[in-house]
Amino acid sequence: MNSAATPVPSHDISTKIPLYEASTQFKHWRHSPEGLSRVRQSQNEVAVAAIRNNLEANEPGSSADVAFLTADEEVLLVRLYIAKITPLCANFRFPEEVEATAMTYLKRFYLKNTVMDWHPKNVMLTAVFLAAKTTNNLISLEVYAKGIPGTMPHNVLDLEFLVAQSLGFEFAVWHAHRALWGIWLDLQNLPGGTLDSAAYDAAMSEIRASRLTDVELIYTPSQIALACLSLVSPALSQQWAASKLTPNGSETSLSLAAVQGVIGDIQKIIKANGAPPSVEAVRDVDRRLRLCQNPEKIVGSKLYLAKQAEAERKAEEKRNKKAESVRKTMEGDPFGSTLPPSKPGLVDYDDDDDDED
């Protein structure tokens, strides 16, 4: 009773957790550049070892001359499909948010999986459908599948749970394009700081380029947005950053100069990787992928059939077991054996007349 009487504690601003650092994006999807490549490398190695095993089991000696994909080649392939999300979303007139979210999902998915297990073509379709749902722009599955040639509803739906699971069901994404809008609005609080819509559009195209890179897995959305704006209007961005940041940093916060350095890094990455990969470069990767795909997951392969048979056998076993138990219960008299005669109690409950006996 008394616990409710304690006054509301007034928090010191320094001990408070900034909202962004409470997000799953900060907690689970933020990497260092080195960490990122290490994750991909180990993912690749594990997958290659597993697939080599499976190939050997399928046909002994067959894995000797297979050229498996490297981690970099996997990234290249994924980037191609990230770039394909843009025309797909334009086709359905999805808003920017769906596009950006789907791209984030695809990137995150391939930090937990490899293209040799799950081809990005199907995962991409699922990621867009899932992003449309999680950003409240949903579209019916039939309409969606009909809008993409050669796609059936089950192609999209089969992978949906896998994708959601790989994302850890963490669907909320902090986007750089929203941060850019915010910074562009906030510029109006600076004296003479208004930028026209053309400059905004130019910065937005830089944001779109940044989505083809890994920057969102390394930096915060506000840093990416500032970097993109800075590419369009360096002086104004500098002025705005100076109004928000202190000249002296600490362990947990960067100084103004350090942020400028971070922005420079982001811009370098965007310039280097901000264009979709050429189809020619990817074609070879895709051709080789067909040879080194995990046979467990290719319909019709020996291993796939073996796995199916195994699953089928297990299901059959389960069915038999169930039938057996049902049969047992149905045997004999459905009403069971007769009960022993009950002993007469103190009160005769069957006596419902009013006579005094």
Add this chain to the structure above:
Amino acid sequence: MQAWVTDVGAGGTCDLGLSLACESCIDRLFTLGPAGCPIPGCGKNLRKLAFTPQTFEDLGVEKEVAVRRRIAREFNKRREEFRDLRSYNDYLEEVEDITFNLINDIDLPNTEARIQRNRAENTASIELNNQREELYAQSLKEQEDADRREREHRADELRREEETERAEREKGKREIIDKLETSHKDAFKVVAKSRASALKRASARTTSTQTQSNAKLLRSRAAQSTIVPDVPHVPFTDNYSAYEDKFSLKVGGYSDFMSEAVRKDREGIMRGGGYKVEEAWERAIRCGVASLDLPPLSESIDVDILMNPA
């Protein structure tokens, strides 16, 4: 058919839910004083006094009502007896605790002791409040009586008015006929003149009868209840900072081509669900300043995070 149950009062309670069909059954079993419960396995000592007619189908409800009636007699402090709202609320909570314990048979000896203690400490106040309660009930009853009399009186009045009106109308008609018989004037003029005088009489009547509405009564009753000041309720406090120190919204709004369609939407179709462009702006700007100074991960920390994902 009304059943008689033991679940509520003094004189013992059957835990197995004994219920008897009529009073003669009770007489038959308990006429010689306390006797064991006839349900085998219960055997509790019960008295005739323990049985009350069952009002609710659910015995749990029956019991709760009885417990609440009892508790309301014991714990009847009022808001005015407390310094502030919080201590009053604490008191109410304690009462509810005791009630809950009694209803659900939790820690009965202790609970009864609490009730005893309360009675010992507050005998005077309980008595006083009970008297007040009675007085209030009485005054309420008087008020209701007065209201009812007032209504009856008004209905009488109306009936009488109608009668006099009808009588006057009859009289007017007869007058017109008389005049038409006896005078030599123009028939139309005679009718018009008598109609005018009838109208005058009717309007005089309506202004004289002052109908008192009972709205005045309601107002006076509302004024009796005093206004209790209450501290503002803080619904939710957390330990997150939403970067309030990093930005302030521009007064008068932004010039923003992105949200033009929403702001120019005169019928408010787009804002139907409660959309406010200011909130969208605030969210965007918050996102724009969020963790702008966050250092990118360095190698040593990253290993940690990878080792313990989530």
